[in-house]
Amino acid sequence: MYRFLLSRRWAVITLVALLLIPAMVRLGFWQLHRHEARVARNALIAHNLKAPPVAFDSLSTPGFTVPGDLTWRRVTAVGTYDTAHEFVIRGRTEPGGSSIGYFVVTPLVLADGRGSVLVNRGWVESGADATSYPVVAAPPAGRVTATGWMRADETTASSGIRDRGGLPDRQFKLIDSTKQAGRTGATVLGGYLELASSVPAAGDSPTLLAEPNHSDIGPHMAYAVQWWLFAALVPVGLVVLARREEKERAAALAAAAPVEELAAA
CATH class of the missing domain: 1.20.58 (Methane Monooxygenase Hydroxylase; Chain G, domain 1)
Incomplete structure (x- = not known):
């Protein structure tokens, strides 16, 4: 057998x-x-979302690489929006939807003179002509207090998005504070602020992004x-x-x- x-x-x-x-x-x-x-x-994100906000420039400096434990940390920045150097990030999905459009990123020149912070003000839809700059509502004028979440600069490795040139004026694929500093010659703090609210509040503004889902364990x-x-x-x-x-x-x-x-x- x-x-x-x-x-x-x-x-x-x-x-x-x-x-x-x-x-x-x-x-x-x-x-x-x-x-x-x-x-x-998820535990780290939940902790950072509940923590009281701190000044963005107390955590970041020019060229600073945002570590994982500071990602989604609640932060604030006080200053004036620099609309002359505003730009958009192409190929981004509408919050909670499937439409493709742009993220609107506007530098906020800090009131304390330490530089500027890139602020992702939210999402706007793309127009009929993808080569033209989209219609974007202006941010509040004058002194603004922006509150949101600290995010790390985007890279191809972290996002899977290939950073390519040859795009229309003021349109890019990734949010990168170092590259923006090189393009404009301004002092830009590392990382960026993903906007949740502002004082004064903007009237007609891009669609704000939602806070991350930290309950799904997959x-x-x-x-x-x-x-x-x-x-x-x-x-x-x-x-x-x-x-x-x-x-x-x-x-x-x-x-x-x-x-x-x-x-x-």
């Missing part, structure tokens, strides 16, 4: 199964680590459990397959026995 397990075919089947088990276990731990990272990220834990179940089922599958083949071989031998007896008679 089960001598067929010593065949080359079964040696290959067993080898493949033995390779699949650790691979599936590792995939399960990979999904577990993604789950843990998502939970930690399906990674379920995927981890699935991979581990698959790994556990591999040896069970081997046993079932071997027993089935043994029964088929036994049935074939039993069917051949009468024929051999008749031939002998």
